Amino acid sequence: MLEPLLSAEELSISFPSDAGLVSVVDRISFSVGHEILALVGESGSGKSMTGRAIMGLLPRGAVMRARRLVFDSKDLTTRSSADWNALRGTGLGLILQDPRYSLNPAHRVGRQVEEALLLHTKLSAVERRERALDMLEKVGLPDPKRIYASYPAALSGGMGQRVMIAAMLINRPKLLIADEPTSALDRDLQDQMLTLLRSLTEEFGMGLLLISHDLQQVSRYADRVLVMRQGRIEEEMTSADLSHAGSPYTRALWAARPSAATYGTRLPVYEDEQ
Numbered sequence: 001m002l003e004p005l006l007s008a009e010e011l012s013i014s015f016p017s018d019a020g021l022v023s024v025v026d027r028i029s030f031s032v033g034h035e036i037l038a039l040v041g042e043s044g045s046g047k048s049m050t051g052r053a054i055m056g057l058l059p060r061g062a063v064m065r066a067r068r069l070v071f072d073s074k075d076l077t078t079r080s081s082a083d084w085n086a087l088r089g090t091g092l093g094l095i096l097q098d099p100r101y102s103l104n105p106a107h108r109v110g111r112q113v114e115e116a117l118l119l120h121t122k123l124s125a126v127e128r129r130e131r132a133l134d135m136l137e138k139v140g141l142p143d144p145k146r147i148y149a150s151y152p153a154a155l156s157g158g159m160g161q162r163v164m165i166a167a168m169l170i171n172r173p174k175l176l177i178a179d180e181p182t183s184a185l186d187r188d189l190q191d192q193m194l195t196l197l198r199s200l201t202e203e204f205g206m207g208l209l210l211i212s213h214d215l216q217q218v219s220r221y222a223d224r225v226l227v228m229r230q231g232r233i234e235e236e237m238t239s240a241d242l243s244h245a246g247s248p249y250t251r252a253l254w255a256a257r258p259s260a261a262t263y264g265t266r267l268p269v270y271e272d273e274q
């Protein structure tokens with residue numbers, strides 16, 4: 001069996017408050033291989049903070065501790081910010097919910113897709129352009145040359161998200177973290193985007209940590225699922241087992257999966273029956 005790409009042991013994240021440190025992720029352990037691992041759970045359960053900890057992008061003030069946090073044989077617990085920057089440009093990529101906040105409206109698409117190559121490789125301008133055009137084509141954008149020369153405002157939401165995926169994949173990261181990557185899109189586009197992410201994950205032999213509140217979607221696209229609740233891992237299973245999960249919490253999340261009427265809303269917080 002291949003070594004996992006990422007392995008976390010007893011990862012904890014807390015924030016300072018008047019009452020001392022408040023834990024939002026509490027000693028969770030998991031690993032991600034060359035696969036799609038979904039992180040699901042109610043709002044506030046710690047999914048995003050877990051993804052951000054792996055990227056070295058926790059909010060100011062957050063305190064991260066881990067017995068072990070290793071990505072691609074590198075210890076992430078002792079990284080300086082320069083090390084993180086290098087890693088983010090080469091080994092790790094992050095896709096966020098809404099391309100409108102991730103793409104810079106003042107720069108043409110091509111420049112943004114090439115940015116990681118400019119920062120982390122010695123490729124010439126011509127080579128960078130070629131790689132960017134290739135990648136724009138790979139993510140299914142028609143007429144890559146036109147898109148390359150466009151500004152983000154000229155793109156639809158779905159096209160913007162494809163551009164973001166191209167920008168994140170241009171340096172062939174080993175692990176991609178996608179935090180609610182499709183929740184700003186309509187349902188057809190969500191399916192198209194996840195189908196694309198799934199096929200690129202396989203083609204590039206990457207790992208994908210997919211953070212999502214949509215269990216139905218996860219059951220279709222992920223290999224394995226970690227269910228988070230109040231900063232802990234409630235359950236871990238294959239996505240095929242989601243529909244008949246053991247824990248009442250997971251069953252409640254499954255039952256609350258978005259319908260056409262509730263699409264785009266957040267999951268309710270689950271209360272234990274007293």
Ligand SMILES: Nc1ncnc2c1ncn2[C@@H]1O[C@H](COP(=O)(O)OP(=O)(O)OP(=O)(O)O)[C@@H](O)[C@H]1O
Nearest residue numbers: 015024041042043044045046047048049050059213
């Ligand atoms: N800057 C911060 N300071 C203090 N607490 C924070 C900060 N950012 C997040 N938190 C808290 O950390 C907890 C976990 O947040 P996180 O964003 O990881 O949840 P989530 O599971 O991704 O939820 P959602 O599905 O709503 O995005 C929440 O209780 C949140 O209030």
